Amino acid sequence: MLELQHIKKTYHVGDTETKALDDVSVAFREKEFVAVLGPSGSGKTTFLNIIGGLDRYDSGDLLIKGKHTSDFKDSDWDAYRNNSIGFVFQSYNLIGHLSIVANVELGMTLSGVPKEEKHRRALEVLEQVGLKDHLHKRPNQLSGGQMQRVAIARALANDPEILLCDEPTGALDTSTSVQIMDLIQKLSAERLVIMVTHNPQLAEDYADRIIRFQDGHIISDTHPHQERPKPDGFHLKKTKMRFLTALNLSFNNIxxxxGRTFLTAFASSIGIIGIAVILSLSSGFRTTIDDFQTDAMAQFPIVISRQSAEVDMAAMMEQHTQMLEDQDEEAPPEEIILTDPDSTIKMHTNRFTGEYLQYLKNIDPKICSSIGYTRIVSMNMVRKTDSGIIPVSFSSESKDEDGQESSAMSGTMSAIGLSSFPEQLDQEETSYLEKNYDLLAGQYPAAATDLVLVLDSDNTLNKNILENLGFDTEGKESFDFNDLIGAEFKIVSNNDFYSETPYGNYLPTQDYEAMYNSDSGITVRIAGIVRVKENAGIGILNTGIAYSDALSEQVAAMQQESDIVKAQQESSKNVMTMEEISEADKDSLLAVLGGDTTPYAIMLYPATFEQKDQVIQYLDDWNEGKSTDDAVVYTDMVETISSMTGDIMDGITVVLVAFAAISLVVSMIMICIIIYTSVLERTKEIGILRSLGARKKDITHVFDAETFILGLCSGLLGVAIAWLLTFPINSIIASMASLENVAHLQPLHALILVAISTILTMLGGHIPARMASRKDAVEALRSE
Incomplete structure (x- = not known):
């Protein structure tokens, strides 16, 4: 039973008219056709509002199956409308962008009916109202009578207890009105039908019971019903709209x-396009830089030298701060201010113990492909030519008129730098030379005594190198490879190369024939001629002769027990010049003479750019727990360069993205306006959804779903346009800077930008979405 009783409060109708309902007590049977008659717009509107719970009224108490509605929450009213009442409106109130089947399914969707059951029930009620042949149509493709039938089918879909009809024939012609009224009368056999009308003829022809209202009072009731009080037997099934349903509603509307959707999405995507292009260029340039750094890995290995300079950042910052303070003061006119650069640099001596050298050799070859050593042992060499035995060297220095090299130590120091190629740790991998250098003639070194001649990328070579190797370059502009391949040289021992003078010092002898014929020397030969590969970046080897570290070790082993080395070890003077020398200079001279086999510098070449950090970690593990003096300091040139370039790229990217992000804020404001316009356009749809039991938060979800779709579309459109723009951008950059495929949009960046676009758009549209949820349902239904 539904009962309206004892209302003694003022009720507001619309914005101007005020009516009072005094001592009203109305009860309805479950199966009855009740016509509520009253002057147009007064009692009808009041009764509809109270029965439907669509409006806010002051302290009215509606008793539904013994339950007082004064205790109802908004969610209870929503569930009540969805489960208990089916509305048939005078103006149909169908959602135009949905099919008639979807219109009928909507109420069942809110009550959580499964998809298959919902569709079956919708087809069943549409067939029941005579629309079996129109299931594929939309509301705007139907006549007025057919649209009213759809409204009736929608009202019946959830099998409500009450069918509430508001002037169901008010917008129909006479013949169609008769058909609709006959259908409604037939439905009253299964449920209570309440028709509110001001047409007495309709009431007389169809209703079982007629209640007349005037000025808010019941003036007559043809069949009053008395019902005994009942316990509370009313149970509400809560309604809920899934976000997928909201998406479907908004998608159909969009x-x-x-046209408008595309323009809105395009306008919103401009900021995304700008940021995406910036990130594409930033990512592309960073990739290009990383590729270059990877190619240059061999040139800039992790270097461990005996003497390492460390910058004291604290001291440097203090000095810099002091300098800035001094700039604010006037400098003395006749004074020079001195600075000490040594105060910011600390020299550290690395101790290359046998244990440490073995530790380096034990590094995992999977993370460190090769290791190179620089030793400063001198190569005392002679060569047999057509003109006899002559002294030769690996130097690139020119000779003076006396045939002496312009740099006194050029021959002995030729090994300093990168004249020896790295030793391959992983024997299963291709050797360093084979990986980075093309073989132009001969073969790659197979033994320690095999040398290679390294040419520039254009096959050029300093002629001094060939002259110092004993080749006649007079009048020649080029050499045939075959003239050089197989050329032999003899590395002479110190005992054959130096002799002690009567004064007790040692000087080179001039008996080159004896040197060449000595059995103690080491014969080496040019095995191949190589040139750095195009895709290898910059090679680490100097042009000229390159050899393996194994050869340096052999030479050092040969010279270690020589007389000059022993004499130098026991003397505090330079045994060649007899001048006093420091301990450090003595150590250096012993290394040159072959008395010290410890490397001067060690270079580690990570297998890949990404594995550099693992090599660094391996080196740091050695220093763990050791004092500062015992720690071994290394220099990571790649990290220095990549860090510097990375910081520059990051700075530029942040600034450009910040400028581009301004347009995102503008887009968010624009979306807010667009959604507010959509709220105004869909006001009636809001009222329809509320009459079907949609909650306020469901209305919010509908417009949030619309902003979600717009944000997703604008993000996808922006990313797609930015990706297409990378092609002309790459073409322009390639023509201007000879860099290929610089602009490259990363998939991760694309996904993040789409997410940002969607989130910002939803934030911009959420305010008007909340405004939509607060709209009065009755007023929304009245809007056009």
Whole structure:
């Protein structure tokens, strides 16, 4: 039973008219056709509002199956409308962008009916109202009578207890009105039908019971009903709209406005396009830089030298701060201010113990492909030529008129730098030379005594190198490879190369024939001629002769027990010049003479750029727990360069993205305006959804779903346009800077930008979405 009783409060109708309902007590049987008659717009509107719970009224108490509605929450009213009442409106109130089947399914969707059951029930009620042949149509493709039938089918879909009809024939012609009234009368056999009308003829022809209202009072009731009080037996099934349903509603609405949707999405995507292009260029340039750094890995290995300079950042910052303070003061006119650069640099001596050298050799070859050593042992060499035995060297220095090299130590120091190629740790991998250098003639070194001649990328070579190797370059502009391949040289021992003078010092002898014929020397030969590969970046080897570290070790082993080395070890003077020398200079001279086999510097070449950090970690593990003096300091040139370039790229990217992000804020404001316009356009749809039991938060979800679709579309459109722009951008950059495929949009960046676009758009549209949820349902239904 539904009962309206004892209302003694003022009730507001619309914005101006005020009516009072005094001592009203009305009860309805479950199966009855009740016509509520009253002057147009007064009692009808009041009764509809109270029965439907669509409006806010002051302290009215509606008793539904013994339950007082004064205790109802908004969610209870929503559930009540969805489960208990089916509304048939005078103006149909169908959602135009949905099919008639979807219109009928909507109420069942809110009550959580499964998809298959919902569709079956919708087809069943549409067939029941005579629309079996029109299931594929939309509301705007139907006549007025057919649209009213759809409204009736929608009202019946959830099998409500009450069918509430508001002037169901008010917008229909006479013949169609008769058909609709006959259908409604037939439905009253299964449920209570309440028809509110001001047409007495309709009431007389169809109703079982007629209640007349005037000025808010019941003036007559043809069949009053008395019902004994009942316990509370009313149970409400809460309604809920899934976000997928909200998406479907909004998508169908947006689909009817394709042009506006596209322009809105495009305008919103401008900021995304700008940021995406910036990130594409930033990512591309960073990739290009990383590729270059990877190619240059061999040139800039992790270097461990005996003497390492460390910058004291604290001291440097203090000095810099002091300098800035001094700039604010006037400098003395006749004074020079001195600075000490040594105060910011600390020299550290690395101790290359046998244990440490073995530790380096034990590094995992999977992370460190090769290791190179620089030793400063001198190569005392002679060569047999057509003109006899002559002294030769690996130097690139020119000779003076006396045939002496312009740099006194050029021959002995030829090994300093990168004249020896790295030793391959992983024997299963291709050797360093084979990986980075093309073989032009001969073969790659197979033994320690095999040398290679390294040419520039254009096959050029300093002629001094060939002259110092004993080749006649007079009048020649080029050499045939075959003239050089197989050329032999003899590395002479110190005992054959130096002799002690009567004064007790040692000087080179001039008996080159004896040197060459000595059995103690080491014969080496040019095995191949190589040139750095195009895709290898910059090679680490100097042009000229390159050899393996194994050869340096052999030479050092040969010289270690020589007389000059022993004499130098026991003397505090330079045994060649007899001048006093420091301990450090003595150590250096012993290394040159072959008395010290410890490397001067060690270079580690990570297998890949990414594995550099693992090599660094391996080196740091050695220093763990050791004092500062015992720690071994290394220099990571790649990290220095990549860090510097990375910081520059990051700075530029942040600034450009910040500028581009301004347009995102503008887009968010624009979306807010667009959604507010959509709220105004869909006001009636809001009222329809509320009458079907949609909650306020469901209305919010509908417009949030619309902003979600717009944000997703604008993000996808922006990313797609930015990706297409990378092609002309790459073409322009390639023509201007000879860099290929610089602009490259990373998939991760694309996904993040789409997410940002969607989130910002939803934030911009959430305010008007909340405004939509607060709209009065009755007023929304009255809007056009």
């Amino acid at each position: 689909r009817t406005k394709k």
